Amino acid sequence: MKKNAIKTLFLSFVAVFSLFLLAACGSSTKKGYFQYIDKTSMRDSRITVTYQGDKVTTNETTNIVYYESSGMTKEDVKEQTDSYANLLKGIKGVSYKVEYKNDYAQEKLSIDFSKANIKELQSKNLIETSGNQEADYISYKETQKLLKNTGYSEVKDGKFENLE
DSSP states (O other): OHHHHHHHHHHHHHHHHHHHHHHHHHTOEEEEEEEEEETTTTEEEEEEEEEETTEEEEEEEEEEEEHHHHTOOHHHHHHHHHHHHHHHTTOTTEEEEEEEOSSEEEEEEEEETTTSOHHHHHHTTSSOOGGGOOOSSOBHHHHHHHHHHTTOEEEGGGOOOOOO
16 A cells, blocks of 8 residues: 555656646747848848747847948937937846947847836837737737738748848
């Protein structure tokens, strides 16, 4: 009788451990890649979304803007990006950096949703929610749908197309 109780207890432990293991494996971190290219204005926008299940954990956006093709000077772009940098300054979980090259500017925006406050991101218009609802997390499926509806294409395995 004792052997059966120990065996049952052991099998129960194995079953519960297996469920935890499956749950951990089932919610592994994945990445989605999206790109928007406008060859007329020489704009290239690349977005990498890291997610677990349907919950977005990070979003990294890289934008390249060629001055001449976009109809702006280097100073115009600098003025715009400086204004944007001031808007983002001090927001927890958000980093923003711009590099100015001779012919183009490259800006990088990263949002770590484990550190950022979603309400603050909404108030700064960095994220949108359906019907301006309050959100507990950012949905990957909704993000994917929104990006595709705004002209972004999904990129397989992070193999982005070159603008040139």
